[in-house]
Amino acid sequence: MEEINRFFNDKNEVRSDAEIDRSQMGDYLEAVKAFSRLTYQSLYVIDYQTRAFDYVSDNPLFLCGKSSEEVKELGYAFYFQNVKPEDVELLIKINEAGFEFYEGIPVQERKLYSISYDFYLLNGKKDMILVNHKLTPMFLTEEGQIWKALCIVSLSNSTSAGNIVISREGSDELWKYDPEISKWERDEKIKLSxxxxxxxxxxxxxxxxxxxxxxxxxxxxxxxxxxxxxxxxxxxxxxxxxxxxxxxxxxx
Incomplete structure (x- = not known):
């Protein structure tokens, strides 16, 4: 449990007594499940209060030989079992940097932001696949912490782990993170002619x-x-x- 807690950050601590407007949820999992039936990508819903997964879609490519229910039961322990050790450390660093960035965003704008990054999954004892995670808030606490977040997993089109980017809906601006120097740098989205x-x-x-x-x-x-x-x-x-x-x- 102590290892798993490294994936969570005091800046986004959602206590058991946190003030949450639960009316914002509705029957949201049905919408997520419907979306998962229409996409080749894998979907996860993360609950930062329980520090577990609410939902894991049934996409075998990203489950490393497990069922979606087994991955849901494992929660963040899944990463320690199925991600390269150096990439586990990278994921933990991304979490820390992401929440630090997020803390500087006005609460009313926080749902507009998403973070993207790549890492290696161990698909069997020897095989590895480079996947991309895109994560965005779904529901917030009254104080603006992320309560639940949606994560979309797909095959990465990059050639190495990292490639950490935060983007904002409706903006051409984005921020790239360099884990070597622990710094975010402002950039712009590529534009097609x-x-x-x-x-x-x-x-x-x-x-x-x-x-x-x-x-x-x-x-x-x-x-x-x-x-x-x-x-x-x-x-x-x-x-x-x-x-x-x-x-x-x-x-x-």
Whole structure:
């Protein structure tokens, strides 16, 4: 239990007697379950008062051979069993930095923010997969602490753990965290050009390079040129990764 408590922070301590407006919940788990049926991603709901999971979706890719109920029962012990030890320490550092950042946000704006980061899951004794977590508050206490949060897990399009980013809904600003120097740095979201947006939209519709060229009245080589520049801009290697990146980052 002491190990698990390292994932939680005094800045977001939700005591058993915390003032919480429970009317904000409704039957929220039914909505979460419905969403989980429509996405390939895995969903978790974290309760910071009980320090446990309220819900874990049944996606075997991210359960490391366990059932969703087994992971729900394990709670944060799941990470100590199925995450590289150095990445466990990274996750704990991300929690500390995230809550420190969060404390500086006005209470009325806190639900607008989300944090994203990558780490390795041990998928079996030897295999590892790099996954991405995106976490955002669902319900707050009266004092503004996170009571419950939704976490979405997907395959990462990065090549290493870390990549810690906080973003705000409706803003092009974001903040990147460097764990080596324990510092947040302000940045801006990548923006697609009109041509990049058009090409990606047509790729997402299932069109080939030649069909895209015909639709846009340009040559196939021009499509390839814009595609290559886009890959360099967002740091991916192929169109599948590019589509995943822009959808995950709400660029498309």
């Amino acid at each position: 009109q041509r990049e947006y058009e090409i990606l939209s047509l790729y997402a519709s299932g069109l080939t390079i030649n069909e895209i060229a015909e639709k846009l009245f340009i040559s196939a080589d021009t499509v390839k040129f814009h595609r290559k520049k886009l890959f360099e801009k967002i740091g991916v290697n192929n169109i599948a990764e590019a589509l995943d990146y822009v959808k995950t980052n709400k660029l498309l």
